[in-house]
Amino acid sequence: MNLHQLRFVREAVRQGFNLTEAAKALFTSQPGVSKAIIELEEELGVDIFARHGKRIRGLTEPGRAVLQSAELILKEIDSLKRIGNEFAAQDTGSFTIATTHTQARYALPKVVQAFAQRYPKVRLSLLQGNPRQVADMVLRDQADIAIATESIAEVAGLVSLPCYQWEHMVVVPPDHALLKSRSLTLEEIAAWPLITYDAAFAGRNKIDKAFSMRGLKPDVLLEAIDADVIKTYVELGMGVGIIAGMAYDAERDVNLRAIPAGHLFGTNVSRVALKQGAYMRGYVYTFIELMTPTVNRKLIDQVMSGTNEMYEL
Template sequence: MNLHQLRFVREAVRQNFNLTDAAKALTTSQPGVSKSILELEQELGVDIFERHGKRLRGLTEPGRTVLQSVELIIREIESIQRIGKEFAAQDSGNLTIATTHTQARYALPKVVQAFAQQFPKVRISLLQGNPQQVAEMVLKDQSDLVIATEAIADIPGLISLPCYQWEHVLVVPPGHPLLQSASITLHDLAAYPLITYDSAFAGRSKIDCAFSDCGLQADVQLEAIDADVIKTYVECGLGIGIIAGMAFDSQRDTGLRAIPAGHLFGSNVSRIAFRRGAYLRSYVYTFIELLAPALTRDLIEQAMLGAAHRGDD
């Protein structure tokens, strides 16, 4: 058994059991991948893959168990390799962050700027998607960190820590009647068409629950994943926007007015998470602390130790 065989098994699964695509991803030959997998199966005495002729169709029951061990072994090896690289070059490398559009556009620019000034040799990559998608990126080792809302709090395999709280705001054109209201209610909002986030983003579930708990039906005319899109259509007169408070800038959004809506929809928590068992380079701890000063290296390591102990129980 060797590491190449384990990598071939993992990549075959990642490429939807297409050995040609797996070989291309690993810059090797398809016959070589096929032969190595067969040799591993012979050594183990079980079939890892179900086959139709020479084509792989899926994992066998023992194959699924083998894959779990393969993933664990390769991750540990990659962690060892990262440790070596860090000690060889403490201030250079790559940092990949998976996050939602709202975080990338409004919460991270100043943090990334400060980090880049401190670590100019570190290459930063931002990957975007909905909370479930960006969590998967970390679980699959495509990213070092994930930053999103509460949706990532309880995903198995992740250690998730709170960063900061935020509330929604209503955005309306100047002169809108709601600007004259001393205390806006959900009944007031239910009378207007609304423009807000897609159901997977930025606390949308809390918006829906707030209306539902009051026995009201929100008239959502348009959904988007991007607060800038929401604000654009509010300016076009299509309705009242509901966006994350961080997404409104009075200096930039001069054609709109913001109304606090925390009393209607409650507060939300943005969280940062990383894969359980991951090795975090020194500058990753620095990035996390720049984003959330309360999350010191000691606190993060305590969370990692606690997760390890829970896994042993």
């Protein structure tokens, strides 16, 4: 059995069971196509085509199953060729990043811009989800890398590197009473309705843990996956917001004021994760180096091979 035989079967069906037209489409001879199909039928022990004399009239029942398998095999062969072509050209191809909204909106724009300038022929895609979802996208080969906060470091089948550290900030309207506090406390924050991230996002577990360790049960009025949504409702005066520090910009967020809260909720680390054992194109290394200048290709290879598992910022 060979790929030519499978192609002949597929093309014969596409050409309405006309072997002469199938041969023309494949730039070969009609007798050669006919012989190859007969040899395949003899090898499989079934008739693929129903015949009337020397003319093919249609597919037999086993022939339909053979065609279905041939279509799948040839589709995979075509995919392999595309992969080979793409990976052979290190400055062209596609690159898919799975990440959270906060990373995509606030951390990645400058990195993506610098990457696009360096690799203008690479097609870049951003997929968004929560940390578990973006990790699964990499595991299922829907994305090349995942970028999220610490939890992706715990996902089996992925290896990860730290990108940068960040702290939470408390955001309030310009005339809010919390701005008068000399050293913000959890008790002061808990006295107000809170607007913050959904439990799966942006270090929310550290926020909950900090309050719990002090025996506090804040009134979480609203949860969201998007810092812009949180800020919108804070601007309306509905409560005190807790967001990732990168999501606050004094020039842009003119209707808000921010109070650093790292002393209350600790430091968070955003990480980039890759599928263990995956082939890395050159421009993927470059993107990671742009994300975190403290790493280089050698270090990335060490982490991917498992010879350097303890690298941290």
